Amino acid sequence: MVEILLVVGLLVAAFVGFNIGGSSTGVAFGPAVGSGLVSKLLAAGLMTAFALLGGWTAGREVIKTMGGQIVPQSEFTLAASVAVLFFVGFALLISNTFGVPASTSMTAVGAIAGLGVATGTLNEAVMLEIISWWIVAPVIAFWVCAVIGRYVYPYLDAKLELDSSPGPLVEFDNAGILPKLRLGPNTTPREAWSTVLVIAIACYMAYSAGASNAANAVAPLVGNGALKLNEGILLGAGAIGLGAFTIARRTLDTVGNDLTELPILAALIVETVSASLIAFLSYIGIPASLAVSATMCIVGLGWGRATRTVTLGEALGGKSPEMSVNALAAETQEEVPAMGQETETDLAGSDLFDPGTTGRVIFFWLLTPSLSALASYALFAMSPF
Template sequence: MAYIAWAVALLFAMNIGASGAAASMGIAYGSGAVSKRVALFLCAAGILLGAVSGGGEVVKTLGSDIVPEHMISVPVAIIILAAATLSLFISNMAAVPLSTSEVTVGAIVGVGIAYKVLFVKSILTIVFYWIAVPIIAFLLAFCVGRLVTAAKKFAVKKSWKRILPFFVIATGLTEAVSAGMNNVANAVGPIVAAGLMSVREGIWIGGLFVACGALLLGSRVLETNGKKITEIRLLEGSAVSGLGGTLVIIASHLGLPVPQTQITTCSILGIGMSKKGLRIFEKKITVRLLKIWLISPCFSLVISYNLVKIFIDFDFYSIILVGSVFIATIGLASFRMPVTRAVLSKKSTKVKLKKQYNAER
């Protein structure tokens, strides 16, 4: 059983490195400041440095501040990690960016609900910072965006070109270090709580595997993020990396698992608002952001709760209840689809009739 827990944790760690963490050096690579090989190496080095220098506090939070540490046995640790991994896998297939911190916390809360033991004060504190830190990132990014716009008007172009490569490398490293501090704990926190390793061992081994995931499997993510960067957005993108990375580092020293995905998104919105004003808040973007915030922890919570009830603490009535909610949700969605198609078909028919009428006239 212990080997299964190790395997799931280290697989999760490598996926964290390959997906989110590898993107930290995307701006530096896309701008030509460093080659792909150097970018991946710097990313891996930053992740390991972050994990070793400041990842321990978040490991302790995930292992003992949400549910009692003695409650996390090896089977429970496997369930937490499996729920988080499955949530990320499904989200990747659906192209929905979920936060590793949120799905891990959600999975731990699901276990706590199944056993009816939770440290509610700690959960409320974490949720408060999930909301507060992205808002702070937005406000700071807005201010930075205004400063960058003003600086561009007065700065000499040649001076920007000399400084910018060092700036993008530094901000990329900052983001990589922050990923190591905050995200490594998601993979090793549950198995540290289960007593399979110490905190020190966890951050070293977890850091190495997240770094290896970035180094060996992060090439495609780096390519995608790097080639999407344009010269016009380069300075703003670097500011987003630097701001987000700094906020996550501060949160990590406080032992807070925070959603780096949402922090980055809010930073981008803040930069956008500094240039375009309130037009940046399109309804679709805002709704999508809110959905991600809600779905991330709830999805893994439901999965971990059901896994506990099926494999460890079987409860027939709970399974029926959750299954009924799932069937009702699918049913409502299936009812909505034909109605939506009918409405679209009706609109299409009206347009065709109108065109036909105008043509005849």
């Protein structure tokens, strides 16, 4: 019986990791795919490799937090671990079915917290610390990117000119004995280096996603000793990779195309800020949401750019342009206008973000951890494990 339950537990953990891969790949590589820099297939391969690296390094601390600090390890019986993972996987499956990048960490912690409340073993101090960071991290992400968008972005845009040229980025020269890789006919060296930088930072985001999210798939099983730490990391990363190659296509479309159309420079900023924030939290053992942080970076960056049409006093006083203005798509200017001198026409482009898509994303951020926590509490309150 124990062997059968262990097999079920491993399958459910793989199922959770599969859904994590589907959700986190869109967050990590959505901007790069939406900017046309990488294909979905390449994004999936890079996601798999760097998620494993993140889980193998900083992810160990998050596994320790979720596997024995929110509730005691003694509460993670094999049956309880399977039940917790089932609730996480079910909630994430609902989110991925609708093509929304869910908050996997919030969902997993919600399920574990439901177990702790039902059994009276919840470590309230640890939960308070985690929830505090859940509130603070998106605020930090928004305001850091808002400041960059308002004060730094236009100068970077004018200086770097990170625009995509038509045609292939690179191509093979078959004139010699051995084919040589060279830049495409319209590709400048600056564009080539900027593209490499965007992809590198997307890989950094994948690393952060693996560090934060590998624990969500395997922490209960590692906590009760059914899996050793290294075995759990390999299982979680492998399942994340499977999800990246399959169901991640819809979340890549949502983040890369539906939520906003990001130029190269904006993608660099969003990825750098959100990945750094999540990597830091992972190293201190806090399971945090890459989905929430990345999206708040996008909105903050756009808001900061849009408010350049008014002075700081007018912006703080509530006089700011409509959020339908997309300052991120502004044309490059060698001379940046002074604050308040730019017009909506100067900043106009496609919509900053689609309100319907943004509302759908926020709704599922709230729905998935709520479903997970309530279902977990109901089960453990009624049925002793």
